[in-house]
Amino acid sequence: MKDTIVAGAYLCDEETVRxxxxxxxxxxxxxxxxxxxxxxxxxxxxxxVREGGHSHRRIVHAADMTGKEIERALLKxxxxxxxxxxxxxxxxxxxxxxxxxSDITCVGLDTLNTExxxxxxxxxxxxxxASGGAGHIYPKTTNPLVATGDGIAMAHRAQxxxxxxxxxxxxxxxxxxxxxxxxxxxxRENAFLISEAVRGDGGILYNLGMERFMPLYDERAELAxxxxxxxxxxxxxxxxxxxxxxxxxxxKPKAEILSHFPNIASMCLxxxxxxxxxxxxxxxxxxxxxxxVRAGLEGETNVKGLYVAGEVACTGLHGANRLASNSLLEAxxxxxxxxxxxxxxMKSSSLDITASNFWPHPIVPFSLGSDITGxxxxxxxELRKExxxxxxxxxxxxxxxxxxxxxxxxxxxxxxxxxxxxFQHGWKPTMVVPETCEMRNLFCSAKLVVSSALSRHxxxxxxxxxDFPHLEESERLPTVISPSSHVNSTWSSRQLHKQPMYQ
Amino acid sequence: xxxxxxxxxxxxxxxPAPYLSRSEPLTRSISNSVSRLLCSYSTQQHRQNTVxxxxxxxxxxxxxxxxxxxxxxxxxxxxxxxGELVNKETGEVGGPKGPEPxxxxxxxxxxxxxxx
Numbered sequence: 074m075k076d077t078i079v080a081g082a083y084l085c086d087e088e089t090v091r092x093x094x095x096x097x098x099x100x101x102x103x104x105x106x107x108x109x110x111x112x113x114x115x116x117x118x119x120x121x122v123r124e125g126g127h128s129h130r131r132i133v134h135a136a137d138m139t140g141k142e143i144e145r146a147l148l149k150x151x152x153x154x155x156x157x158x159x160x161x162x163x164x165x166x167x168x169x170x171x172x173x174x175s176d177i178t179c180v181g182l183d184t185l186n187t188e189x190x191x192x193x194x195x196x197x198x199x200x201x202x203a204s205g206g207a208g209h210i211y212p213k214t215t216n217p218l219v220a221t222g223d224g225i226a227m228a229h230r231a232q233x234x235x236x237x238x239x240x241x242x243x244x245x246x247x248x249x250x251x252x253x254x255x256x257x258x259x260x261r262e263n264a265f266l267i268s269e270a271v272r273g274d275g276g277i278l279y280n281l282g283m284e285r286f287m288p289l290y291d292e293r294a295e296l297a298x299x300x301x302x303x304x305x306x307x308x309x310x311x312x313x314x315x316x317x318x319x320x321x322x323x324x325k326p327k328a329e330i331l332s333h334f335p336n337i338a339s340m341c342l343x344x345x346x347x348x349x350x351x352x353x354x355x356x357x358x359x360x361x362x363x364x365x366v367r368a369g370l371e372g373e374t375n376v377k378g379l380y381v382a383g384e385v386a387c388t389g390l391h392g393a394n395r396l397a398s399n400s401l402l403e404a405x406x407x408x409x410x411x412x413x414x415x416x417x418x419m420k421s422s423s424l425d426i427t428a429s430n431f432w433p434h435p436i437v438p439f440s441l442g443s444d445i446t447g448x449x450x451x452x453x454x455e456l457r458k459e460x461x462x463x464x465x466x467x468x469x470x471x472x473x474x475x476x477x478x479x480x481x482x483x484x485x486x487x488x489x490x491x492x493x494x495x496f497q498h499g500w501k502p503t504m505v506v507p508e509t510c511e512m513r514n515l516f517c518s519a520k521l522v523v524s525s526a527l528s529r530h531x532x533x534x535x536x537x538x539x540d541f542p543h544l545e546e547s548e549r550l551p552t553v554i555s556p557s558s559h560v561n562s563t564w565s566s567r568q569l570h571k572q573p574m575y576q
Numbered sequence: 577x578x579x580x581x582x583x584x585x586x587x588x589x590x591x592p593a594p595y596l597s598r599s600e601p602l603t604r605s606i607s608n609s610v611s612r613l614l615c616s617y618s619t620q621q622h623r624q625n626t627v628x629x630x631x632x633x634x635x636x637x638x639x640x641x642x643x644x645x646x647x648x649x650x651x652x653x654x655x656x657x658x659g660e661l662v663n664k665e666t667g668e669v670g671g672p673k674g675p676e677p678x679x680x681x682x683x684x685x686x687x688x689x690x691x692x
Contacts, residue, residue, distance in 0.1 A: 112669070113670070114667040115662055115669055120667070122678045265688060337686070
């Protein structure tokens, strides 16, 4: 508990931390019972390691790929369970909600089957979002391509409360493809992270002017903690208006470099870089978003029937900064906690299938013709890159009020520009294709990060701003974004079925 | 929120934002506002004066120790009867050969970071 709370810069919800630390072990045992194979010690017990920030050896792992192994075991379990139906390649568009007195209730969602291009509407008494993060609001991220903040955006549009979006975790040293002699033919889907071991073994960081900058920021230089290194690199990049910095290990003996870091050596060699002779181009990559849809102790949100678990949720566990390996644990604990409430709702809810036509249906834009949809796709891709660029330049690791306000304005203009282009070309508010749906979600998530960052008048954990560089006890509160009014809201901020034309 | 969770939320709020009080429905007069909720916290004892890092890096002397250990890494692993690798130092069965992946805080294999 203490490690989690310290890592979270004292912004964690104590009860949440207690719950996760208490119930975590049982969830891990269940995973094992479900077939997940973790590494063991000679003594027959689970082999536990100590990751950064942990005071004890307590990390259960499966070789290098713990997450992958958990996913494998769970998916196998899912496939073998006759009560679970999987709808692959169905992209979620918006939650279906209605207002019931003072409550908002979620009774399902619309999806787009991306293979058949059919809209599929699901009615459900209970919905649980486990849609992950929003790494792709930034140009460089460790996240898979699908992490475009879909769940966060859908929940926000459905009037769910969002919390702590300013706390975005970056890894300081991802391989910067733009610095490689031979650029990869297509953009890397997720970042190749250069381990702290390289710095630990004597690697030195330089800016493109070959100045060693870390001593300027911390007396531990390259051995300063990861977050300090990330901030320092970001600061250098902003000050010098450059795209990456250099991590140099070439002063070490060649044999040692090749034996310690064969993975990096071979990856770089593929693109014409010999790390035994030249420095490695690196840049910070967005990795995890601590904030998300505000959840209670059972994964419940302020929208009835809507639950969340995993990175999409903000349970209060991570506070201002996530402790290593806590995200998997959080997902397991909260998913389990949502079970009984879900069962209770199932039994008491009176939803029936006739409700299906209550909301207008999304439509696929066949009527526009492939020429126009092609143009729209191309403009969307271009503007997506521009959004990512704004986020990195103005809502990066080292922030300022001026930059954040600039980001707010630029994103607003970009969104207007995009929406105008769409509607000028005949796009209707209920039209859907995956790219535009993702773009809506990216805009939504990006704006949530910016407004959250603007509201925190202190620096804490992952949120660092030069205008309020210290901790402020009076600010030691979660950031909460309440449901938005529909006045002056953009297409991306409203559910498809709540567009003005239908009201 | 379900009724059972609402008391929990309210009990942690000392200055509730209007939209959370029982008398005002969620949907009435909502503006796109960012508000703060007080998070009750009983174990916070320490004040941090500076923006601190998440975790301290291993000390330099520990670094040297680990580097030395790496040179002898091939002595750390033994095969047990089943031919599975057993790490002499940690007792881990079938684990990675070579230096401890978490020795610098993140999960490292051959230079690449897989988790942190």
